[in-house]
Each structure stands twice: as structure tokens, then as C-alpha cells.
Amino acid sequence: MRRALVLAALVALAVPAAAAAQSGSGLYSENCLRCHGPGGSGTPRGPRLRGVGAIAADFYLRTGYMPLQSPGDQPTRRHPLFTPAEIDALVAYVASLGKGEPVPKPHPERGGIPVGLRLFTEHCAGCHQVVGEGGYVTGARVPPLKQASATQIAEAVRVGPYLMPRFPKTQISDRQLDSIVAYVEWAKHPDDRGGWGIGHIGPVPEGLVAWLLAGTALVAVCVVIGKRNEA
Amino acid sequence: MSALRRWIVAGIVLLLGRGRRPPRLERERIVPAGEPSPRAELLVLALFGATAACSIAFVVVYAVESIPHQTQFLGLSLGLAFAFLAAALIVIANRLVVTEELEEDYPVPAHPAEQEALEQLVEESGDRMTRKRLLLLGGGAAGAALGAALVTPALSLGPAFEIAPLFRTPWRRGVGLVDERGEPIFAHDVLEETFYTAYPVGADREQLGAPLVVVRLRPADLHLPAGREGWAPHGIVAYSKICTHAGCAVALYRKPTFPTLEPRPALVCPCHYSTFDPARGAKVLFGPAGRPLPQLPLFVGPDGELRAAGNFSGPVGPAWWGVRNRRPS
Numbered sequence: 001m002r003r004a005l006v007l008a009a010l011v012a013l014a015v016p017a018a019a020a021a022q023s024g025s026g027l028y029s030e031n032c033l034r035c036h037g038p039g040g041s042g043t044p045r046g047p048r049l050r051g052v053g054a055i056a057a058d059f060y061l062r063t064g065y066m067p068l069q070s071p072g073d074q075p076t077r078r079h080p081l082f083t084p085a086e087i088d089a090l091v092a093y094v095a096s097l098g099k100g101e102p103v104p105k106p107h108p109e110r111g112g113i114p115v116g117l118r119l120f121t122e123h124c125a126g127c128h129q130v131v132g133e134g135g136y137v138t139g140a141r142v143p144p145l146k147q148a149s150a151t152q153i154a155e156a157v158r159v160g161p162y163l164m165p166r167f168p169k170t171q172i173s174d175r176q177l178d179s180i181v182a183y184v185e186w187a188k189h190p191d192d193r194g195g196w197g198i199g200h201i202g203p204v205p206e207g208l209v210a211w212l213l214a215g216t217a218l219v220a221v222c223v224v225i226g227k228r229n230e231a
Numbered sequence: 232m233s234a235l236r237r238w239i240v241a242g243i244v245l246l247l248g249r250g251r252r253p254p255r256l257e258r259e260r261i262v263p264a265g266e267p268s269p270r271a272e273l274l275v276l277a278l279f280g281a282t283a284a285c286s287i288a289f290v291v292v293y294a295v296e297s298i299p300h301q302t303q304f305l306g307l308s309l310g311l312a313f314a315f316l317a318a319a320l321i322v323i324a325n326r327l328v329v330t331e332e333l334e335e336d337y338p339v340p341a342h343p344a345e346q347e348a349l350e351q352l353v354e355e356s357g358d359r360m361t362r363k364r365l366l367l368l369g370g371g372a373a374g375a376a377l378g379a380a381l382v383t384p385a386l387s388l389g390p391a392f393e394i395a396p397l398f399r400t401p402w403r404r405g406v407g408l409v410d411e412r413g414e415p416i417f418a419h420d421v422l423e424e425t426f427y428t429a430y431p432v433g434a435d436r437e438q439l440g441a442p443l444v445v446v447r448l449r450p451a452d453l454h455l456p457a458g459r460e461g462w463a464p465h466g467i468v469a470y471s472k473i474c475t476h477a478g479c480a481v482a483l484y485r486k487p488t489f490p491t492l493e494p495r496p497a498l499v500c501p502c503h504y505s506t507f508d509p510a511r512g513a514k515v516l517f518g519p520a521g522r523p524l525p526q527l528p529l530f531v532g533p534d535g536e537l538r539a540a541g542n543f544s545g546p547v548g549p550a551w552w553g554v555r556n557r558r559p560s
Contacts, residue, residue, distance in 0.1 A: 047489040072492050126482045126501040137485055138506040138517045139494035163493060165425045165486040 024093025027086055031067050040097040045071040052159075053100020057091040059155035063148075065162075074140055075162055077147060104174075106154040108182035111175070116183025119176055123167065131187040131200045137163060145184050153181045246368070261348065262329050262355040271326035272362055278319035279369035285312035286376035290383050312377055319373070329356050400440025400547055402527055407432040408443065408469070408537040415536045421447045421467050426484035426498070428472060431539070440547040442472035443527060444481055444498060445537075446509050455526075456512040459544070462528040467537065469527040470513045471547045474500040476520040478549035481507070498524065512544070 028036075035046030042048035049057070060066040064078030080087065095102070120132075127142040129135040134144030140163045145153065154177055160166030172180070190200070198206055289308040292298055360366060408416045408429040416429055429443040430436045450466040462468070472481050479502035487493035497516055498507045505518030513524035525543035532538045 044491055047491075136504075137483060137499055138497065138504050139485065160424055160486060160488065162488055163485045165484045167425060168422055170420060170422075171425060171427070 024089040024091075024096075027082070027090050028093050031081075032090075035068075035071055040094065049094050049097055051098035051100050052094065053098075054091050054095035054103050055101040055155050056159045057094035058087070058103045059152055059159055059161060061087045061090060063152060076141075077143060101158065103151065104154040104158060104177075106150045106181045107178050108150055108185055111177075111179030111182035113179070113183050113186050115176070116179035116181070116186075119172070119180050120183050120187075123172065124180070127164070130202045131190050132184055133200045133202075139163065146188050148184065150181045150185060153184050260355060261352050262358075264355075265329040265359040267359050267361045268326050269361060271322055272360060272366060275319050275322050275327065275366060276369045278315050278322065279366075279373040282312050282315040282319065282373035283376035285309070285315060286373070286380040289380040293383050293386075309380060312380065316373060316377065319370075327357075327359055329359055397439070397548065398546055399438075400542060401431040401434035401438060402440065402539045402542050404539060404541050406434075406539045407532070408445070408529075408539070416445070417535045418465055418467060418531045418537055419535060421445060421465075421537070423447045423449070423466075424486045426486075429469065429537070439473055439478075440471065440543065442480065443469045444472040444484075444524075445469045446484060446496070446498070448496065448510050452510050454511050459512065459526065459528070461530075462526060462540065464529055464531045464537075467529060468509050469529050469537075469539075470498065470507070470509065470524040471527070471543060473524075473548050474502065474505055474520060475522050475524060476500065476505045476518065476549060477502055479503075481505075481524065 032049075035043060036049050037043045037046070040049030040052075060075070061082060062080055063075075064080045065075035067081060068075055082090065091103070120128075124132070127135060127137050128145055129142070132145035135142045148156070156164065157167050157172060157177055157180065190197070198209055285308050289305060289312065292301060292304045292308060298304060357363065409432045410416055410427065410429060413432075415432070416427065421427060425446075427445040429445050430441050434441055436442065446468060448463075448466045448468065450463070453463055453466060453468070455462060455468075470481075473479075474481050479500050481498050481500045483499035483501055485494060485497040485499055485506070487496060490496070495516075496509060498509055498513065499505070500507075500518070500520070503519050505520035506516040507513040507520070507524050508516050512526055515521075515523060522545065525545040525547050527543055528540035529537055530540040
């Protein structure tokens with residue numbers, strides 16, 4: 001509720017500003033400059049943006065990660081504060097601040113889901129968990145990947161938002177990235193061959209559920225066996 | 232050891248050398264006398280024997296690693312041992328112990344007289360057995376064999392005497408670091424804000440001491456323990472990838488995008504979230520690990536490739552007893 005109110009207030013602030021200045025630099029001055037400094041030079045409240053490229057700006061703005069309500073918060077997925085046109089203008093402005101990578105164009109159709117599963121297990125599942133359900137790492141929540149678009153997955157791998165490490169092309173090639181994107185897209189609606197998904201909570205809790213069911217059955221059997229014979 | 236032998240000898244003497252009890256006074260029976268049933272006794276003995284045989288089979292399957300489908304046979308032998316034991320107990324209860332149905336409750340064991348009556352009751356219930364001592368021996372043998380089978384897997388908890396192999400690692404001064412594909416790792420290819428897995432060139436990667444996790448930090452941010460000067464060329468540090476808590480692979484790297492406000496960089500084990508600080512010699516920041524990850528000193532070779540400058544700073548692998556205080560060889 002509080003978040004919604006703050007969001008509404010920010011939108012109310014942003015709308016007249018947008019009407020006045022649609023330019024990227026204008027939007028930047030209104031919304032980003034307080035933490036990221038003039039021309040993306042960085043301040044103690046926020047990192048430098050020179051050289052981060054369109055890729056980082058596109059990711060942080062389209063996921064609603066930025067702007068943050070308070071500089072110390074962990075960015076979380078929200079409805080983006082800006083319209084797509086405003087985001088385009090801001091991304092172009094941030095990209096113009098320094099040399100950086102452009103927005104990637106993944107091709108999940110060129111990748112393979114089995115390869116993607118293997119790579120996801122190797123590089124991503126430690127934090128993002130079984131089928132990208134999200135989890136924890138010490139000091140932060142790890143977001144689920146259900147709402148991440150193909151482009152956002154590719155951007156996150158290359159940028160490494162918040163506490164995530166970035167994976168340069170020497171670590172994960174573009175081809176491998178296509179497979180990872182294909183797998184994550186598939187994992188949004190996995191077919192549970194083993195039976196119930198039980199919320200994809202992972203093998204240990206699934207085992208506990210099995211024990212619970214088996215335990216109940218065993219108690220039932222014991223009750224039947226232990227019944228006194230009525231002569 | 233000699234104390235144990237004395238106990239065993241004493242036990243055997245006690246079991247075999249017991250004299251016959253003095254003839255009991257004739258009392259009025261509480262429990263009706265039952266017919267002896269030698270066939271049921273034989274059956275019980277056979278079942279006890281089968282229990283012991285299955286338990287011994289479990290130990291044998293456990294010991295002989297060349298047996299195919301070992302896990303399934305282990306389960307089968309132990310399961311059968313319990314099934315035979317249960318069958319023996321069922322036969323004893325149904326065929327050898329005198330049973331009767333009483334309208335009233337048994338006397339409450341409150342007064343000496345009633346207690347005596349209860350003892351008599353128990354004794355008389357066993358009256359049908361003709362070969363009590365043999366049955367006791369059979370039951371004891373089955374129990375002992377089963378107990379031995381249950382204790383055997385404790386051997387897997389780790390070597391108790393021959394622990395020298397735990398301290399062996401493939402790293403020596405000059406051994407090159409290679410990636411998963413076996414390509415050498417060059418210092419200028421190692422970037423900040425990400426992490427790499429490395430292995431010793433030409434060595435078995437399955438060894439506990441082989442895998443490394445390599446990260447690059449800004450040299451100004453490094454605060455390695457005293458005596459490790461020059462271990463991190465260009466800020467590149469290498470630690471054993473095997474967590475010192477339970478031996479999982481340390482597969483997570485927590486990398487702050489904006490270190491001023493976000494948690495500091497850390498290597499995290501996904502199993503129980505042990506968190507290590509790569510800038511401070513992998514000091515434990517959080518979690519159950521009892522000691523830092525061992526660090527491998529590095530130097531940059533003539534072609535810019537990363538090489539080990541020696542062996543680890545401490546023992547590699549999970550923190551079982553006795554491992555803490557020795558250097559690897």
C-alpha cells in the first residue's frame with residue numbers, strides 16, 4: 001500500500017515533468033541525478049553511470065528496478081515508472097554518457113533447452129533455484145525469473161544487477177546464453193513429469209512432503225493392526 | 232583391547248557355565264500349561280539364523296565394492312534381516328508363549344506377594360519352550376549380527392588412521408591454472424565482478440584439492456592476512472572451491488554493483504550459505520563453516536598465464552576432526 005502511494009506520488013511528480021521535457025537529459029535531471037550525479041558521474045548515494053551502456057539502463061528501467069525509493073534498498077521488480085518512450089529517451093541518454101554495451105538481442109529459438117538446463121544448473125540455479133523460482137543469498141533476496149523477458153534475462157547475465165556477478169562472453173558465450181534464455185522461458189511453465197510440482201520448492205521439501213504422506217499411511221496401518229480383537 | 236577380551240570371555244562363561252536352578256517349589260499355576268512345540272522352536276531358530284545370515288550379507292556387500300547394484304543389495308539384505316527377525320518374534324508370540332484371555336486385569340506390581348505372582352506369570356509363560364538356552368543363544372546371535380550390520384556404515388564417516396591422503400593436493404610451485412576446457416587462464420582475461428573455476432593443468436580434477444575459485448578484486452581493497460604478501464598478483468586471488476563446512480562446491484559469488492551501499496563481495500556456498508570474504512583471506516562472514524577457505528598463492532608466468540606459487544595455506548575440504556592444524560603436502 002505504502003509502495004503504491006509512493007509510486008503514485010512519483011508518477012504525479014513525473015507526469016508534468018515528462019510533459020515539459022521529453023528529452024533524456026531532462027528526465028535524467030528530474031529522476032536520476034540526485035543519486036547518480038550530473039552526467040552520470042556518481043555520488044556516495046549511487047554508482048557512476050558513465051560506460052555502463054544502454055544494456056544496464058534498459059534492464060534497470062524496464063524491470064522497474066530504478067528509480068529506487070531509498071538508495072540502500074534492494075531493487076525489486078515493479079511496474080516501470082516511465083512510459084516506454086521515456087525509457088527509450090533515458091536509455092539513449094545514459095548510453096551517450098560513455099562507451100558501453102548496447103541492448104542485447106537474444107535468440108532463444110537458436111538455443112536448446114537441455115543445454116540451457118545444464119548451463120542454468122551450473123551458473124544460475126545456485127541462487128535462482130529449481131526452475132528459476134528465486135531464493136536467498138546471504139544479504140539479499142534472489143528474484144524469481146517468472147516475469148523476466150528474454151532480453152532482460154540476457155541483460156542480467158551480462159550486467160550482473162545488484163549482488164549478481166556478471167558473466168562476460170568468455171564465461172558464457174552468446175550461443176550458450178541463447179540456450180539459457182530458452183530454458184528460463186520454458187521454466188516459466190514447466191511440465192512436471194514426476195507428478196505434482198508442489199510449487200517447485202526443491203527436492204528437500206518435496207521429500208518432506210513424501211515423508212508426511214508415507215508417515216500418515218504408516219500410522220493408518222498401525223492403527224488397523226493394533227485394533228483389539230473383539231471376541 | 233585386553234579389557235574387551237576379558238569381558239567377552241566373562242560373558243561366555245556366564246552364559247554357558249550357569250548351573251541349573253534349584254528345583255522350584257510346587258506352586259499353584261496361574262498360567263495354564265501349554266503343549267511344548269519343538270517344530271515352532273526349530274522354525275524360530277531357523278528364522279534367527281536367517282536374520283544373522285542376512286545381517287552378515289549386509290556387511291559383506293558393504294565391504295566388497297565390486298558388487299554391482301551395491302545399494303540395492305544393501306537395502307535388500309538389511310530389509311530381509313528385519314523381516315526375518317519380525318517373523319521370528321511373531322512365531323514366538325503366537326506359538327511359544329502361553330496365551331490366555333482373562334476377564335480381569337493382571338495384578339498390579341505393588342506388593343511383594345503380587346510381584347512374586349507376576350514373576351511366576353512371566354516364568355510360566357515361557358514354560359512351553361524346551362530349549363530355552365539355545366533359543367536365547369540364537370536370538371543373541373541374530374541381534375549381534377544385526378547390530379554389527381547397523382554399525383558398519385559408520386566406517387564411511389571417514390578415515391580414522393590413514394589420513395595422510397587428505398593432505399595431498401596437486402598444487403606445487405609452477406603448476407598452471409586451466410579452465411573447464413583445459414585452456415590456460417591468463418591474468419588479463421580475469422575480470423572483476425565475476426568469478427572463475429580453475430583446475431591444475433594435467434591433474435585429476437576429481438581430487439578434493441584440485442578445483443579453485445578465482446576472483447579479481449581491486450588491489451586497494453585487499454586485506455590479506457599477514458604473511459600472504461604477493462599471493463594475489465593484480466588483485467587476483469584463488470581459493471579452494473571446496474567448502475570447509477560440508478565439502479560442497481563454493482559456486483556463488485556475491486558481487487555488489489555499488490559497494491558503498493551494498494553488502495561486501497563474498498564467496499557463498501549454496502548448500503548452507505557459508506559466506507567467505509575473498510578480500511580478507513576468505514574469512515568466514517556468515518554460516519556454519521568453521522575456518523576460512525584455504526588460499527592458493529599465485530604468480531603470473533612469463534606469457535601472462537596464472538600459476539601456483541606453492542601449496543594451499545591450510546587443509547582442503549570439510550572440517551572433520553584433526554584436520555585443522557596441519558599444512559597440506
